[in-house]
Amino acid sequence: MSGPVSGYGDAVPHHPPVVGRREVVDDLLAAVATGVDRSVLVVVDGAPGMGTTAVVDAVAAAFAGRLPHASVTRVAAVPWESTVPFGIVGQLTPGADWAVDAPDSVEDARSFAAAVSPDDGPPVLIVVDDAHDADPESLQLLASMVRHVRSRGITVVCSRHLRPAGSPAAQDILDKAADECVTVAPLTVSDVSELAAVRGVVLPQSAAAHLLQHTGGRPRHIVALLEETPRATWRGSRAHLPAPAFVESRIRAELSRSDPTTRALAEAVAIMSTPTSIPVVCAVSGVGDPWDALDTAVASGLVLVHHRPTAILLETPDPMVRAAILATVSLSERSRLHRRAVDVVEDQADALAHIVESMPLPDDSVSAQLVALAGERAAKGEWGSAARLYELSSRSSRDPAARDERLVLAVDAMIGAGDVPGAAAYSAEIESLRETPMRNAVLGYLAILRGRPHEAEERLRRAWESVRTRHDPHTAAIVCHRQVLHNLARCHGGELVMWADRAVELVGADDATAVEAQSIRGLGLGGTGRTAEALSSYSDLWSHASTGAVGQRVQMGAGWLHLAADRVDTARAELESASPTDFLGGSTRISLWAHAWLGRTYFLTGEWDAALRVVGAGIDLVDRSGSVLIAPLLHWTATQIHALRGDWRKAENSARDGDAGARDYEIMRVPACLAHAAMSEARADYPGVLRALAPLTEEWAADDISEPGFWPWADVYANALVVEGRLDEAEGFLDIHERRATVADHRSTQARLGYARGRLHGARGDLDAARASFDSALGDLADLPLIYDRARVNFAYGQTLRRAGKRREADVVISAARECYLSIGASTYVARCDRELKAGGMRAVLRDRPLDALTPQEDAVAALVSTGLSNREVAAELFLSVKTVQFHLTRVYAKLGIRSRAELAAKASAG
Incomplete structure (x- = not known):
């Protein structure tokens, strides 16, 4: 169970990152790298089957690969040895006696450190797998060792399952002792697809999403099902997935050990499929007194209990446990339990679902009831419930035409509920049906949420051309609603409003489809500059919309x-x-x-x-x-925050995940451009800002996308133009957008453009005009809670004042910007403010040994150049001209007696 994994590293190959785990492996490697110079204890959390062991294996291999002289030792805890004192420590130091209760724990910690890592020895990595089952004495000694010999360079990595697994004492020690915690999260849909591809299985996205939902994203369970399930399972509509063999084996063993009451209770919970109250479960199972059986079922991992204010609800821990329990129940017994459930469930939809599950043959009367109830739920916007009912009605219908029509409605409701993978699983089947307006409207709807504008355009065009508005106004209104969503994603406000109004004309303002179209209509009005009318429309809409x-x-x-x-x-x-x-x-x-x-x-x-x-x-x-349509919008915010915090790896990953191309929807392209621009601006890479935002200067972005308030890009672009010295371009660009902001009387846009205008005045040497622009911008923001924008204005204001030689005033304004940035954690700009303050010289913190009396600005230039920045990049960072940077750099070289950037870097490195 123990011993060096690598000796000094050369026996362990360098493994590629585990599928779907690149980010967590990078996080863990960063934590482990800290331990090379400073002892640390890192805890890796993950649910059973989540792949914590594989992640730790990858990190240990990478650690050994990067540090061939390092020592990597791995041990594993087991439940039956959790009460053996110093059992884990004994594996790490065979032959040593650590069971003595020595009075000096600090001395014990130092002695243990000497045993595992001699003085002047190589870096040491100790991995304790399944540490939740480790004996507390070993964990205490490991934690004390790390705390008291920080300088030794010993890294301890403890992987564990999240509570309630293992010993409470062990979990408590790990919680208190951890210097860092890294969590291994469930896989994503794309991870599941990649994991399948590695095993030669091509999964459609819908099948990958279904497998993800079924397994909870646990790699062990996903791999087991991929290997055990026939490949035909993954084609076509969503299949009923079994439990992996090892899960079913465990559940069968638990059921065989359970008494009849516990088993009956577990079977009833599995039949219900959704969280169910105890009285209903008792009625279905025939159990009178459930408490002892419930305790046993919970302890065996068969049932979960949820305490709600109005009821105690029961369900299976996950879909795999449910599948495993149902695999032990005969078909006739399942039908009997479903018939019992019909009489006791409260929701009519649940009762009808149990009727369908108990029927051996389709029944048109039941199908008609399902359709009627589905229509009622859809009218209330309860699309998830409607989808389930339409799907059951299709399944229980005898008439093939009705079955097809109801399947189309089911898929439409799935999309409305946001279940794109579920809908996509039926797309091939829907494609094979007779072409109708509703069929095309549904496929167009699906294309919208999958981010496919050209497919959606064609589907919706054909739907509208073929629908008979007089004879079937309801379907026509549905097509109009899909056009509303399509034009929302295209950022075409005028078209959006037209289609929303057409839906109301067809079915009236109180119809559910019209209400949903009107809930988006206000955004079209706002995008075309009719903000007051848009706000009024939402006030009116509440009379038609319930909670x-x-x-x-x-x-x-x-x-x-x-x-x-x-x-x-x-x-x-x-x-x-x-x-x-x-x-x-x-x-x-x-x-x-x-x-x-x-x-x-x-x-x-x-x-x-x-x-x-x-x-x-x-x-x-x-x-x-x-719903990939909305992904870039989410990643924009994440990218910007990570960049402003200086977490470049996360920023780059997020920007990559939120990327969009020229053929994607505008609602995807715009935030993707803004994310890349934010990352470039945080790096003071203003040519990069201009490249990122260049698409937004094209004709397609001239209207709604440039409407004040919706997409804050114009000020970022104008600012970059000024910093790059393209002043005439900046002037013309600002004129256009300032006019729009004035007409709209939009204060935050006026403030944002105002700071860019202030920069422009400052660059042209008109300090009075610059002051007026900056002061006006700050006035516009005064009673708005936009702290980030206020920091941006102050930062630009301070740079402009400092460039004009007003160092004392600049110091005050930059300090205000610094406080704002510090309060929100924008470390990238806090550092830039510090450099500005230092360059201004008013609050500069002098070094113990200044570099031959460099001026504050020369010192700031030298510091940036020594990090490898070009003169152009330094100029952008300090808001100076390139010529000024070159002037300062020449003086720095003369004062320091050096002749090159390399010599400057070496001198800076030497202190």
């Missing part, structure tokens, strides 16, 4: 518009209400939009940790739902 799923749509649209209109606090409240997906059948699609704009709201108000949490949840939802 719940329909209200969710109105909240999202109103929140998006209020954010664009500088009503930030109102937007925040509305978007927070629209973000959850726990409405009755509420739409994941609407929730995703709300996540994206709520994250943006938090970004602007400086709540960056909250913003990252919200967009992170949204990105996870994108991965599960397959």
Whole structure:
């Protein structure tokens, strides 16, 4: 169980990162690298089957590969040795006696360190696998060793399963002792596809998403099902997946050990498929007193308990456990349990579903009931429930034409609920059906959420051309609604409003389809400069929209518009209400939009940790739902925050994940451009900013995309033009966008453009005009909670003052910018502010041994050049001309007696 994995590293090959684990491996490697110079204890968390062992293996191999002289030792804990004192330590130091209860724990820690890492020895990596089962004494000694011999360079990596696994004492020690914690998260849809491809299985995205949902993203379970399931399973519509053999074996063993009451309870919970109250489970299972059986079922991993304010709900721990339990129940017994459930469930949809599950043959009367109820749920915007009912009605229909029609409606409802993979699983089947307006509308709807504008355009054109508006106004209104969504994604506000109005003309303002179209209509009005009318339209819409799923749509649209209109606090409240997906059948699609704009709201108000949490949840939802249309919008905010915090690896990964091409929707292309521009600007790479935003200067972006308030790009572009010395271009560009902002009376846009205008005046030497622009910008922002924008204005203002020689004034303004940036964690700009303050010389912190009396500005130039920046890059960073940088650099060389940048770098490195 123990011993050096690599000796001094040459016995371990360098393994590539585990599939889907590149980021967590990089995070863990960064933590482990710290231990080369400073002892650290790192805990790697992950659920059983999540692949923590594989991740730690990859890191250990990479550590040994990068440091061939290092010592890597691996041990593993097991449950039956968790009470053996110093059992893990004994594996690390065979033959040593650590069981003595010595009074001096610090001395013990130092002695142990000497045993595993002699003085002047190579770096040491100790891996403790399944540390949740380790004896507490060993973990205490390892933790004390790390704390008391920090200078020795010993890294301890403990992998563990999350609670409640293992010993509580061991978990508590790991929680308290960890210097860093790294979590191995579930795989994503793309990871599952890659994992399948490695094994020669080509998975459609819908099948990968289904497999992900079934397994919870656990690699061990995914691999097992890929190997055990016939490949035909992954083709066509969504299949009923079994449990992996090792899961089914465990569940069968638990059931065989259980008494009849426990088994009956577990079977009833599995039959219900959704969290169910105890009285209903008791009625279905025939169990009178469930408590002892429930305790046993929970302890055996057969049942989970959820405590709610109004009820205690039961369900299986995951779909695989449910499948494993049902595999032990005969078909006749399943039918009997479903018939029992019909009489006790409260929701009519659940009762009808159990009827269908108990029927041996299709039944048109049941199918008709399902269709009627599905229509009612769809009218309320409860698309998840409607999709389930339409799907069951298709399955229970005898008539092939009705079966096809109801399957199309089921897929449409799936898309409405945001279940793109579920809908995509049926796309081939839908394609094979007779062409109808509704069929084309559904396929166009699916293309929109998959980010395919040209396919959506063609599908929706054919749907509208073939629909008979007089005879089938409802289907025509549905086509109009799809056109509304399509034009929202194209950023074509005028077209959007036209199609929304047409939907109302066809079916009336109170129809659910018309209400949903109107919930987006306000965004089209706002995008075409009719903001007051747009805001009024949302006030009127509340009379037609109830709470719940329909209200969710109105909240999202109103929140998006209020954010664009500088009503930030109102937007925040509305978007927070629209973000959850726990409405009755509420739409994941609407929730995703709300996540994206709520994250943006938090970004602007400086709540960056909250913003990252919200967009992170949204990105996870994108991965599960397959709605790639909204991914770039989420990644824009994540990229910008990571860049401003100086976390370049995360920023680059996020920008890459949110990329979009010329054939994608505009709603994808714009935030992708902004993400790359934000990353370039944080690096003071202003040519990069201009390249990133160049597409937005083209004709396709001239209207809605440049409407004040919606996409904050014009000021970023203008600022880069000024810094690059393209002053005449900046003048013409600003004139156009300032006129639009004035007409709209949009304060935050006027402020953003005002700081770029102030830069331009400063670059031309007109300091009075520059002051007026900057002061006006700060005045526009005074009562808006836009802390990031306020910091940007002050930073540009301070740079302009310092360039004009007003160092004392510049010091005050740059200090204000620094405080804003510091409060929101923008470390990249905090460092730039520090360099500005140093270059100004008023608050410069002098070194103990200044470099031959360099002036503050010469010192700032020298410091940046010594890091490898070009003169042009230094000029952009310090807002100087390239000639000025060259002048300062020449003086630096003369004062220091050097002749090259390499000599300057060497001198700086030497202190």
